[in-house]
Amino acid sequence: MAAAAKLMDFDKALEMFEPVLGFEVHIELNTNTKMFSDAPNPANEKYHAAEPNTLIAPVDMGLPGAMPAVNETAIRSSISLGLALGCSIAESSRFARKNYFYPDLGKNYQISQYDEPIAYQGSVVVELEDGTLVTVPIERAHMEEDAGKLTHMGGATGRIQGAEYSLVDYNRAGVPLVEIVTDIIYGTEHRAPEVAKAYVSTIRDIVRSLGISEARLERGNLRCDANVSLRPRVAEGEEPAPLGTRTETKNVNSMRSVERAVRHEIQRQAQILADGGTIIQETRHWHEDTGTTSPGRPKSDADDYRYFPEPDLLPVQPTAALIEELRAELPEQPVARRRRLKAEWNFTDLEFQDVRNGALIDEVEATIAAGATPAAARKWWTGEVSRLANAQGKDAAVLISPENVAALQKLIDEGTLTDKLARQVLEGVIAGEGTPQEVVEGRGLAVVSDDGALIAAIDDALAAQPDVMAKIKDGKVQAAGAVIGAVMKAMKGQADAARVRELILERAAQ
Amino acid sequence: MSDIIRWTAAELADKLSAGEVSSREATQAHLDRIAAVDGDVHAFLHVNEGALAAADAIDTARAAGERLHPLAGVPLAIKDVLVTTDQPTTSGSKILEGYMSPYDATVVARARAAGLVPLGKTNMDEFAMGSSTEHSAYGPTRNPWDLDRVPGGSGGGSAAAVAAFEAPLALGSDTGGSIRQPAHVTGTVGIKPTYGGVSRYGAIALASSLDQVGPVTRTVLDSGLLHDVIGGHDPKDSTSLTDAWPSFAEAAREGARGDVLKGLKVGVIKELPDSGFQAGVAASFRASLDLLEANGAEIVEISTPHFEYGVAAYYLILPAEASSNLAKFDSVRFGLRVTPDGNPTVEDVMSATREAGFGDEVKRRIILGTYALSAGYYDAYYGSAQKVRTLIQRDFDNAFAEVDVIATPSAPTTAFKLGAKIDDPLQMYLNDVTTIPANLAGVPGISIPSGLAEEDGMPVGIQFLAPAHEDARLYRVGAALETALVDSWGAPLLTRAPQLPGGNR
Amino acid sequence: MLARIQLNDDEVTRLTGQLDAIVDNIAKVSEVATPDVAATSHPIPLANVFRPDVVGETLTHEQVLLNAPDAADGRFRVTAILGEEQ
Numbered sequence A: 001m002a003a004a005a006k007l008m009d010f011d012k013a014l015e016m017f018e019p020v021l022g023f024e025v026h027i028e029l030n031t032n033t034k035m036f037s038d039a040p041n042p043a044n045e046k047y048h049a050a051e052p053n054t055l056i057a058p059v060d061m062g063l064p065g066a067m068p069a070v071n072e073t074a075i076r077s078s079i080s081l082g083l084a085l086g087c088s089i090a091e092s093s094r095f096a097r098k099n100y101f102y103p104d105l106g107k108n109y110q111i112s113q114y115d116e117p118i119a120y121q122g123s124v125v126v127e128l129e130d131g132t133l134v135t136v137p138i139e140r141a142h143m144e145e146d147a148g149k150l151t152h153m154g155g156a157t158g159r160i161q162g163a164e165y166s167l168v169d170y171n172r173a174g175v176p177l178v179e180i181v182t183d184i185i186y187g188t189e190h191r192a193p194e195v196a197k198a199y200v201s202t203i204r205d206i207v208r209s210l211g212i213s214e215a216r217l218e219r220g221n222l223r224c225d226a227n228v229s230l231r232p233r234v235a236e237g238e239e240p241a242p243l244g245t246r247t248e249t250k251n252v253n254s255m256r257s258v259e260r261a262v263r264h265e266i267q268r269q270a271q272i273l274a275d276g277g278t279i280i281q282e283t284r285h286w287h288e289d290t291g292t293t294s295p296g297r298p299k300s301d302a303d304d305y306r307y308f309p310e311p312d313l314l315p316v317q318p319t320a321a322l323i324e325e326l327r328a329e330l331p332e333q334p335v336a337r338r339r340r341l342k343a344e345w346n347f348t349d350l351e352f353q354d355v356r357n358g359a360l361i362d363e364v365e366a367t368i369a370a371g372a373t374p375a376a377a378r379k380w381w382t383g384e385v386s387r388l389a390n391a392q393g394k395d396a397a398v399l400i401s402p403e404n405v406a407a408l409q410k411l412i413d414e415g416t417l418t419d420k421l422a423r424q425v426l427e428g429v430i431a432g433e434g435t436p437q438e439v440v441e442g443r444g445l446a447v448v449s450d451d452g453a454l455i456a457a458i459d460d461a462l463a464a465q466p467d468v469m470a471k472i473k474d475g476k477v478q479a480a481g482a483v484i485g486a487v488m489k490a491m492k493g494q495a496d497a498a499r500v501r502e503l504i505l506e507r508a509a510q
Numbered sequence B: 001m002s003d004i005i006r007w008t009a010a011e012l013a014d015k016l017s018a019g020e021v022s023s024r025e026a027t028q029a030h031l032d033r034i035a036a037v038d039g040d041v042h043a044f045l046h047v048n049e050g051a052l053a054a055a056d057a058i059d060t061a062r063a064a065g066e067r068l069h070p071l072a073g074v075p076l077a078i079k080d081v082l083v084t085t086d087q088p089t090t091s092g093s094k095i096l097e098g099y100m101s102p103y104d105a106t107v108v109a110r111a112r113a114a115g116l117v118p119l120g121k122t123n124m125d126e127f128a129m130g131s132s133t134e135h136s137a138y139g140p141t142r143n144p145w146d147l148d149r150v151p152g153g154s155g156g157g158s159a160a161a162v163a164a165f166e167a168p169l170a171l172g173s174d175t176g177g178s179i180r181q182p183a184h185v186t187g188t189v190g191i192k193p194t195y196g197g198v199s200r201y202g203a204i205a206l207a208s209s210l211d212q213v214g215p216v217t218r219t220v221l222d223s224g225l226l227h228d229v230i231g232g233h234d235p236k237d238s239t240s241l242t243d244a245w246p247s248f249a250e251a252a253r254e255g256a257r258g259d260v261l262k263g264l265k266v267g268v269i270k271e272l273p274d275s276g277f278q279a280g281v282a283a284s285f286r287a288s289l290d291l292l293e294a295n296g297a298e299i300v301e302i303s304t305p306h307f308e309y310g311v312a313a314y315y316l317i318l319p320a321e322a323s324s325n326l327a328k329f330d331s332v333r334f335g336l337r338v339t340p341d342g343n344p345t346v347e348d349v350m351s352a353t354r355e356a357g358f359g360d361e362v363k364r365r366i367i368l369g370t371y372a373l374s375a376g377y378y379d380a381y382y383g384s385a386q387k388v389r390t391l392i393q394r395d396f397d398n399a400f401a402e403v404d405v406i407a408t409p410s411a412p413t414t415a416f417k418l419g420a421k422i423d424d425p426l427q428m429y430l431n432d433v434t435t436i437p438a439n440l441a442g443v444p445g446i447s448i449p450s451g452l453a454e455e456d457g458m459p460v461g462i463q464f465l466a467p468a469h470e471d472a473r474l475y476r477v478g479a480a481l482e483t484a485l486v487d488s489w490g491a492p493l494l495t496r497a498p499q500l501p502g503g504n505r
Numbered sequence C: 001m002l003a004r005i006q007l008n009d010d011e012v013t014r015l016t017g018q019l020d021a022i023v024d025n026i027a028k029v030s031e032v033a034t035p036d037v038a039a040t041s042h043p044i045p046l047a048n049v050f051r052p053d054v055v056g057e058t059l060t061h062e063q064v065l066l067n068a069p070d071a072a073d074g075r076f077r078v079t080a081i082l083g084e085e086q
C-alpha cells in the first residue's frame, strides 16, 4: 500500500482553497431481468444469491451472434428517476457502444449512452443535518449495463496487484444501471464533505421511494465516484482562479465513506498544492480500512472509448403521455416528505434526526401504518432494533419487518408482554422463530394474567413476610415493593408488576 | 448421376410430399455429391453427421401422417457465419475453430422447425470480410464453373454449394454484396432482403447496420420458399421489422407467369456506364434489358449521383462496426487462446491470441476501424459515412419515385482467378460497387443469372433493387426475367456448367 | 494499442501500407458529407423497440462454460490483469 499522504488541516485547507465537487452515482435497477437480456437480474432481491455464471443469456457474455434487446421496465424506471431528479426527458435518446478491452466485459464494449442521454439538466435539493438546504445541479442521467465480477486470486489481499490469476463471473454483466452525473458543484465550502454524504443519501432516498432499486449500498446497488478539485482563493474583485485538476475517487460505497473520502481528498490535495506540487488527473481508490485514497490509473490513451451509436438498438423516444403518466406517479421529494412526516409524527428535531440518521424513516412510517404510535415506532427502531443491528453488523431494516414491530408493540399495549419480555420476544423474532405472537407461544413468554395464580403467589409472599401487610395498612404503601419483587421472581418475570401491585392494595383494603 | 441433386428445391419438395422420394434418399444423394466433388470445390467447412438422422425424423413424421411444412425434408447448407448447436461455427476464422454455440441462430431454428435438413456449414471469407472466399482461414472455395477461379465472397461456400449441386438451398449473409456477388459469379440466385426483414440473431456480426441474412439458391422460386421460412419478425433482433410480409414464393410464382413485366419501369443508372464493366458483363446486362423491353418493360434512365461515394462510406462504416463486433474474440470466454511465454498478463494473452487467430484482412479492417472511431476522427470518418447513407437513401427515394425497380449488373467482372486480387484490397473492394448501395440504404436486392460472358464463358448476373419492404417485387420481376431467359436458353444456365472431376458418376 | 492485436514489424509495414491507400479513398466521403446532411445510423428508421421485463430461458452453467479456454470454480480463468477497472 502507498505511504500515507501528508494531509493539511481541514480548516487551513479551506482557508487557502475552494473545494469544487462532482459526483457520478451508479444505481442498479431492481428489474426482473437485465438491461439487454431476459436473464434474471441479480440486483433484484429474488436473484441475489445465485451461483456464479448461472444468470446468463448469450448476449451477457458476448457470445457470437447474440444481440441486445432493451428492457421496457428499465426504461420506465430511468425516466421516473430522471423526473425525480428534476431533469428534462430527452425526446430522443440513444444507446452507444463504449469500447474498451477488459475481461469482465463480455463484448469488450459496454452499451451505454453518450451524446444522447435519456435525462438531462435537473437538480436535487439535499438537506444537511442542521436543516440547511443545498441544491445540487444534475447534468444528466443515462442508462447503461454493468460489467461482470472479477475475483483476484493468489495475491496477498484479493486485490488486482500481485494476483496470479483472476476468475470471471458474468452474472452481474448486463445489470441495468442508471448513472447520475452532477454538474460541477461550487460553493459547498467547509460543508463539502457533509454535502457529499447528504447528496448520496438523498439519491438513495429517491430511488428507494421510487422503488426502482434495492438501494443497498453494501451490496453495490448504489456506487459513488467522487470528483474533487481545489482552486486557490483570490482577493475580492480579482478574476476567479481557473478550476484545479480533479481526481476521481472510485467506489466509495457507504454514506460515511463518501464524507470521509471527500474530506481526505481536500486535505491531501491542499497539502500537495501548498507544497508547490501539482495534482495529477487520475482515478484514486478509497480504502475503507485506513480512510485513505491511493493512486490508480492516470488518464491515458486507454480512455479513448471510441463511442459510436449502437447499431443493434433503436432510439428511445418516450411519448409525452408516458412521461406525464410517470410524472403523476412520482413520490414526494425526500426533503418535503421528511418535513411532512416530522410534523405528522410530532417529533422533536432530535427525535427526527435520530430516525433519519439511522435511515429508518421508511421503517418507522410502515410501522405506524401497521398500527403503532409514532413514539413507539421510533423507540423500537432507533433503540433496541438498531442496537441489535449494530451488534450483528447489519441494516436494521433487514432484521425485522415493520409489521412485526407493530405487532410486538400491540402485545405490550394489550398487557400480554412487559417491556422486558418484549425485548426477549424481539430477539426471538430476529432469530427467525416467527411472528411476535408465535415467539410468545413458542417460548411461553406471555405475562401471567390469571389473577388466581397471582393471588396465590401474593399469599405465599405475604406468608413469608408477615409484617408487610400491617405496614401497608398503616399507609406505608411503598412496603408493597418487597412483596411485588418476590411475586415477580416467583413468576419468572412474566407478571405485570402493576397488576400485582393492584391486587396487593385490594387485599389491604379488604 | 442421381437426378435428385439436379432438382430444384421446389421440385424436391413436391416429390417428398408425394412420397416419390424420401428425405433420407435426398439427403444421402447430396452427401454423396459432397463426398464426390467437395474435395475440389471446398464449399463445406463441416458436413453434418446428424443430417441423415434429421432426414429420418422427417420421413418418420411424414409416414405418421403429421402435417409438415412444404419444404420439410429438403437439405439446407448453412453459411458458417450462422451459429448452430449441432455443428461447430467458425465464421471462417481460426479464432473460433471448434466453437460450439449453445443456441441456434433464429434463421437456423426456423429452418429446423420447418423440417429442413442441415447438411453442413459452408465456407466463407473470415468473418465475412472479402469478395472471393480466399480469406477463409480454412482454405479457399473454388468456383464450380472453373476451379481456378474464385466463387465470389464472402459467401462463396454457399453459392458454390448450390452451383455444384451439393445442396438445393443455402443460407448466406450480405453486408456489401456477399450473397449477390457470389450468385453473380456462380450462375445462381441470391437475395439480400430489406434490412430487418430476416433476423440477424445468431449471425456473427460483421457490420451490424449493414448485415442481412438471405437465401442462396438455383431458382428465384427456391429463394422465395426459403425466404418464407426464415423471414419475419424476431423479438431477439431489435432491428427486425414487424411487417406482415407476403409470401415470396407466391410472388415468384406470380412473376413466372410473365405479365408483371408489362409496363414495369426499370431504372438504369446513368452514372454506371457500360465502360466500367467487363465487356461480357455489360453485354449480358444489355441483352437482359432488351429482353425485359421485349416483354413489355420500359427502361428509364435514372440518376443516383451519390452511389459513387458508397464504396468509400462502406469502407468506413464496415471496419468501424467490425472493430467493435470482433472485440469479443479475446480468449476469455470462448475460442482460441494463445498464451505467450513468461508471465503474461491477460492483456498479453488477448493480444497474442488476436494476432495468431485473425487473418490479415481481418486485422487490416480492425485496425482501420479502430482508427476511424478514435477521438478526433469519428466525425470526419464514421459520422461522414453515415451522412453518405442519407444521401444514398435520397437517391433511392428519387429514383423509386420514377421507376419500380433499378437494374444493374450484379458486379463489374466475372469470377477472377484465385490469387489475382488477394494482395490488392482496393481492387477487391471495388467489386462491391453495385451491391453496396443497397446495404447502406437498407433496400432489398436480388441477383439472378443473366448469361455467360463471351470472353471467358463465365456466368454473369443481373441485379434488381426495390424500395425497402418491397422484397416481393424483386421476386416477381426476378422470376419473370428468369423465365424469359431460361426460355431463350432452352435450359437453366447451370446446365452449361462443366462436369466436376469427381462428379461424373 | 486500442485494437489489442500484437503486430510484428513485418505486419505493421504490410498492413499499414495498405491502410494509407484506403484512408486516401476515404477522404472522398467528406466531399459530400456537409453539415446540413443528417447522419443515418439505422437503414430503416424504428424507435422504442422494447422487451417486456419477463425472465426467459437462460443458459445452463454447463452451456456458459462450454467453450471456456480455462475455467476454475465455476468461473472463467484468466492470467493476471495489468489494467484497472474502467
Ligand SMILES: [Mg+2]
Pocket: A024
Ligand atoms: Mg463514469
Ligand SMILES: [Zn+2]
Pocket: A026, A144, A179
Ligand atoms: Zn457508468
